[in-house]
Amino acid sequence: xxxxxxxxxxxxxxxxxxxxxxxxxxxxxxxxxxxxxxxxxxxxxxxxxxxxxxxxxxxxxxxxxxxxxxxxxxxxxxxxxxxxxxxxxxxxxxxxxxxxxxxxxxxxxxxxxxxxxxxxxxxxxxxxxxxxxxxxxxxxxxxxxxxxxxxxxxxxxxxxxxxxxxxxxxxxxxxxxxxxxxxxxxxxxxxxxxxxxxxxxxxxxxxxxxxxxxxxxxxxxxxxxxxxxxxxxxxxxxxx
Amino acid sequence: xxxxxxxxxxxxxxxxxxxxxxxxxxxxxxxxxxxxxxxxxxxxxxxxxxxxxxxxxxxxxxxxxxxxxxxxxxxxxxxxxxxxxxxxxxxxxxxxxxxxxxxxxxxxxxxxxxxxxxxxxxxxxxxxxxxxxxxxxxxxxxxxxxxxxxxxxxxxxxxxxx
Numbered sequence: 001x002x003x004x005x006x007x008x009x010x011x012x013x014x015x016x017x018x019x020x021x022x023x024x025x026x027x028x029x030x031x032x033x034x035x036x037x038x039x040x041x042x043x044x045x046x047x048x049x050x051x052x053x054x055x056x057x058x059x060x061x062x063x064x065x066x067x068x069x070x071x072x073x074x075x076x077x078x079x080x081x082x083x084x085x086x087x088x089x090x091x092x093x094x095x096x097x098x099x100x101x102x103x104x105x106x107x108x109x110x111x112x113x114x115x116x117x118x119x120x121x122x123x124x125x126x127x128x129x130x131x132x133x134x135x136x137x138x139x140x141x142x143x144x145x146x147x148x149x150x151x152x153x154x155x156x157x158x159x160x161x162x163x164x165x166x167x168x169x170x171x172x173x174x175x176x177x178x179x180x181x182x183x184x185x186x187x188x189x190x191x192x193x194x195x196x197x198x199x200x201x202x203x204x205x206x207x208x209x210x211x212x213x214x215x216x217x218x219x220x221x222x223x224x225x226x227x228x229x230x231x232x233x234x235x236x237x238x239x240x
Numbered sequence: 241x242x243x244x245x246x247x248x249x250x251x252x253x254x255x256x257x258x259x260x261x262x263x264x265x266x267x268x269x270x271x272x273x274x275x276x277x278x279x280x281x282x283x284x285x286x287x288x289x290x291x292x293x294x295x296x297x298x299x300x301x302x303x304x305x306x307x308x309x310x311x312x313x314x315x316x317x318x319x320x321x322x323x324x325x326x327x328x329x330x331x332x333x334x335x336x337x338x339x340x341x342x343x344x345x346x347x348x349x350x351x352x353x354x355x356x357x358x359x360x361x362x363x364x365x366x367x368x369x370x371x372x373x374x375x376x377x378x379x380x381x382x383x384x385x386x387x388x389x390x391x392x393x394x395x396x397x398x399x400x401x402x
Contacts, residue, residue: 021335028335031347035343039307042347046354054365063291082284093273096325097266104262124282153376165335212256224325228318235314240307 013131030218032065034225037187040227044183045236048176062171062238068134081238084127085230088188091120097196099220102213106137107202110216114199121192128185135177136160138167148191180237184229272324279313286310 021028052059067075094116101109138160145163147159153226158167161174168174198219257265290306323329327337 011347021336022332031335031339035339038343039346042350046350049357050354050361054361061291063287063366067306076286082280082374085280086277089273089276092267092321096269100262100265100269100344103257105256106260131305136337148379150379153380169247213394221326224321228321231317231321239283240308 015075017226024214026214026218027221030221034221037225038229041180041232042185044180045232048180048236051172052178055170058170060173064070065135065168066131066238068128068131076201076240080127080131081234082137084124085125085234087127088122088227088230090126091117092224094120095223099213099217102207102216105211105213106206107205107208110213111199112203114195114202114216118192118195118199121188121195121223125185125188125192128181128188132148132178132181134164134176134212142168177237180233184226187226187229191219194222270321276317276320279317283310283313286301 018218019025063077066081067077069079094113098110098113098117098235101113138158142157144155144157145165145167146153147156149156158165160167161171161177163171163172163175163178166174198215201207201215202213207215286306286309328339
């Protein structure tokens with residue numbers, strides 16, 4: 001296997017025969033893909049911020065909306081999202097440890113850390129589904145909102161939120177919540193699937209034969225990106 | 241094999257390192273984790289008590305400071321993820337700046353546009369809200385008229401039947 005480092009300087013790097021970035025094309029394009037994806041999320045979060053500051057007095061306080069915790073009937077704000085954040089950071093750490101084990105060609109450790117990463121990701125997706133469920137079902141008492149029904153605006157008691165009505169405040173809050181966390185959740189879900197594919201390859205010894213675990217590093221980049229997006233979603237959706 | 245590879249741009253496929261180096265690296269990674277955990281807990285404590293401490297909505301300055309603190313802590317976490325977990329800090333300068341540069345330029349532009357437009361939209365809020373109310377009334381009216389019109393037509397049909 002040709003895995004030898006080659007010293008490049010900027011004069012000769014661009015004249016051909018060498019990679020000026022010093023990384024494989026796969027990794028470069030994973031990075032470029034992540035930049036474009038990050039811009040998509042930035043656009044969504046900026047749009048969210050715009051709408052939020054457009055309607056400061058009717059915008060629901062997220063601390064009053066997401067207060068449920070499994071196995072506890074009372075209301076504690078932020079506890080569950082805090083736990084979700086912890087799970088995702090934790091799975092990010094296990095992923096980077098899998099990459100580190102790959103650098104040492106330690107197949108056993110790669111398998112253990114990748115398995116933990118996949119479990120963490122699956123737990124996160126499940127938590128998000130749980131959160132969505134409680135947001136859609138809403139509270140027992142509901143809230144009175146005006147709804148456009150049969151060609152008239154009528155006052156009606158609303159329970160929970162969907163794309164057209166929202167118990168907690170403006171419907172656009174629910175729209176942004178479903179779209180941004182849904183888009184992120186889809187990223188997590190596809191990340192788990194990709195991790196699973198690579199995990200199976202690791203078990204089958206594909207990368208051991210290849211002599212390097214660069215594929216683990218590439219999916220690791222994607223996985224850390226998912227964590228990175230969640231850090232921002234957590235701040236802009238739940239804290240601010 | 242070697243002739244084949246000579247025609248292609250060459251690079252190190254993966255940074256290999258020994259067991260001892262690995263130990264040091266792992267310790268550094270766990271340190272990053274503890275930092276990120278600490279930052280998250282601080283964020284949660286502030287977020288949990290923001291209402292109690294009167295930092296939300298009441299006073300513009302205090303809520304502005306709160307926002308700056310949260311965004312600052314988030315950017316700190318983002319730095320640790322990108323530089324330590326994604327190993328961008330270990331990449332070559334070219335690589336680093338071709339990732340961070342374009343993104344930073346676009347994001348500064350985007351935030352600038354959003355802030356300017358949000359200001360405009362807030363200044364002209366009354367005008368815009370009136371427009372929305374007018375539109376709502378018109379919709380209501382049209383819907384009512386449409387409803388009555390439907391009844392009328394129904395009547396005609398009945399008449400024709402007889």
